[in-house]
Amino acid sequence: MPRGRGRSAMAMLSGAWSMRYCSRMSDSVRPIRFSAILHRPATPPRATWSFVLLPEGASKQLPSRGLVAVEGRINGLPFDATLQPDGQGSHWLKIERALREAAGAAVKDEIAIELVPATEEPEPRVPVDLRKALAGQAEAHRQWHGLTPVARRDWVQWLASAKRAQTRERRVAGACDMLAKGKLHICCFDRSGIYSKEFSAPQAAD
Numbered sequence: 001m002p003r004g005r006g007r008s009a010m011a012m013l014s015g016a017w018s019m020r021y022c023s024r025m026s027d028s029v030r031p032i033r034f035s036a037i038l039h040r041p042a043t044p045p046r047a048t049w050s051f052v053l054l055p056e057g058a059s060k061q062l063p064s065r066g067l068v069a070v071e072g073r074i075n076g077l078p079f080d081a082t083l084q085p086d087g088q089g090s091h092w093l094k095i096e097r098a099l100r101e102a103a104g105a106a107v108k109d110e111i112a113i114e115l116v117p118a119t120e121e122p123e124p125r126v127p128v129d130l131r132k133a134l135a136g137q138a139e140a141h142r143q144w145h146g147l148t149p150v151a152r153r154d155w156v157q158w159l160a161s162a163k164r165a166q167t168r169e170r171r172v173a174g175a176c177d178m179l180a181k182g183k184l185h186i187c188c189f190d191r192s193g194i195y196s197k198e199f200s201a202p203q204a205a206d
Contacts, residue, residue: 031114034058039204040107048097059090066191072115075103086201087193121149124156140179161198
């Protein structure tokens with residue numbers, strides 16, 4: 001794509017998000033506002049993304065200690081994302097390089113953020129191993145497509161929380177088995193990581 005077209009597309013997308021976000025504000029939704037330092041993760045070593053840790057006061061205003069889909073602004077630039085649980089009762093936000101640069105921010109900068117919970121839950125990206133497993137089990141596949149985006153997100157997060165490859169393999173197989181039997185939700189899944197210690201924020205390299 002020519003550079004001019006890319007910038008034009010980004011401007012149009014930003015404009016659309018800005019209109020939707022302003023509409024939310026006009027509906028008396030009070031945004032959560034805070035400032036935070038932009039960090040580079042220690043791993044992977046050549047990561048191009050960065051992250052911020054939400055202040056405790058900001059995180060407490062969110063509807064969940066687990067994943068939370070949000071929309072808002074970074075240094076005035078509209079964005080949408082999913083906040084990740086840090087396992088301590090708070091959240092962290094991953095910021096891709098393109099968004100950081102568009103917002104005029106650099107690692108170690110203090111950036112201004114305002115956000116609100118999203119009106120619609122985004123569809124989660126289905127990992128390859130789960131997609132292949134579902135394709136081989138008709139009933140599990142049917143049940144999967146009948147789930148809400150939030151329920152599908154929980155299954156994907158449960159798989160992603162596995163620390164070892166063997167554990168993940170068992171969970172993929174278990175997910176298909178449970179879905180085929182009509183179990184649409186994961187029993188006793190700690191979405192926040194507070195008790196299971198399966199989630200944490202990245203360690204900062206700086």
